[in-house]
Amino acid sequence: MAERVTVFEVGPRDGLQNEPRLIATADKIRLIDGLSACGFSHIEAVSFVSPRWVPQMADAAEVLAGIRRKTGVSYAALTPNLQGFERALAAGADEVAVFASASEGFSQKNINCSIAESIERFRPVLLGAKAAGLPVRGYVSCVTDCPVDGPVAPGAVADVAEALIGLGCYQLSLGDTLGSATPATTGRMLEAVLPRVPAARLAGHFHNTRGHALQNIALCLDLGLRTFDSSVGGLGGCPYAPGAEGNVATEAVVALLHDRGFATGIDLVALAGLSRFARSLRRPA
Numbered sequence: 001m002a003e004r005v006t007v008f009e010v011g012p013r014d015g016l017q018n019e020p021r022l023i024a025t026a027d028k029i030r031l032i033d034g035l036s037a038c039g040f041s042h043i044e045a046v047s048f049v050s051p052r053w054v055p056q057m058a059d060a061a062e063v064l065a066g067i068r069r070k071t072g073v074s075y076a077a078l079t080p081n082l083q084g085f086e087r088a089l090a091a092g093a094d095e096v097a098v099f100a101s102a103s104e105g106f107s108q109k110n111i112n113c114s115i116a117e118s119i120e121r122f123r124p125v126l127l128g129a130k131a132a133g134l135p136v137r138g139y140v141s142c143v144t145d146c147p148v149d150g151p152v153a154p155g156a157v158a159d160v161a162e163a164l165i166g167l168g169c170y171q172l173s174l175g176d177t178l179g180s181a182t183p184a185t186t187g188r189m190l191e192a193v194l195p196r197v198p199a200a201r202l203a204g205h206f207h208n209t210r211g212h213a214l215q216n217i218a219l220c221l222d223l224g225l226r227t228f229d230s231s232v233g234g235l236g237g238c239p240y241a242p243g244a245e246g247n248v249a250t251e252a253v254v255a256l257l258h259d260r261g262f263a264t265g266i267d268l269v270a271l272a273g274l275s276r277f278a279r280s281l282r283r284p285a
């Protein structure tokens with residue numbers, strides 16, 4: 001039997017959060033329902049962040065209330081603090097994600113606090129999630145380069161990754177926020193992280209600004225990682241990382257994985273149709 005790789009679809013959140021035009025709640029719901037039909041096991045649907053910081057995600061609760069939930073699919077939400085976690089819990093998220101940075105500059109810019117302060121903010125989220133029986137995923141952003149501080153030391157990534165796993169995150173997603181990682185810089189980063197967090201607990205999250213994402217994923221596969229984040233249609237970018245392009249396109253990741261003989265459970269034909277719809281959401285109003 002083919003070995004399984006999990007493709008963690010983040011398009012409805014990472015893909016749409018940066019769109020300047022407010023997308024209709026009904027279109028977000030249609031996108032998520034379409035993804036559910038394609039065979040994903042994990043869909044990051046929304047974030048419960050400050051609507052002043054990210055207006056596009058202000059309707060997160062309405063989105064979660066409107067989707068048709070498919071059995072076996074985990075609908076995830078990004079939560080930067082306890083307030084976000086409580087909103088996610090009330091809205092029925094199946095899992096939540098806390099997000100830290102390996103660089104101080106991006107931490108301040110993205111969540112308005114230092115790395116150490118962010119870890120302290122996540123502690124009550126992890127406790128609340130444990131009490132509620134919700135799995136928590138962790139992100140580390142800027143794993144090779146930071147839009148504010150420049151190149152990031154691999155040891156700094158390993159420190160934050162280990163801290164989030166130590167808090168109780170079931171998995172740690174390594175974020176190439178800028179999409180500037182190369183196989184060389186990704187390799188050096190993983191050399192520092194893998195002795196401290198096993199490959200089975202890691203995911204790769206590559207934006208594709210410089211077109212290296214698939215090569216980086218191929219390297220991660222060789223090093224034992226078996227979960228990758230991506231956005232249908234290659235949507236996205238981060239509002240606090242100017243110039244960063246979208247996540248690597250899910251359809252390209254699934255094609256690469258199938259080509260290499262891995263199973264994903266994802267229907268590429270259905271995904272191609274949905275990718276056209278996803279890209280149409282970027283049209284100016």
Ligand code: HMG
Nearest residue numbers: 048049050053080083084110111112139141142175177238
């Ligand atoms: P702050 O201003 O320092 O927060 O923002 P605060 O605690 O001082 O609160 C200020 C106001 O925000 C208060 O409202 C709070 O109630 C409200 P006011 O009294 O002024 O009316 N507030 C909230 N409202 C709703 N939901 C919440 C929440 N928290 C506070 N959860 C904060 C700190 C973290 C909230 C802010 O910086 C923020 O929302 N940042 C979000 C940034 C973001 O979403 N970035 C994109 C996602 S990360 C990403 O894309 C990277 C990733 O993809 C991986 C990668 O690619 O590297 C994950």
Ligand code: MG
Nearest residue numbers: 014175177238
């Ligand atoms: Mg991202």
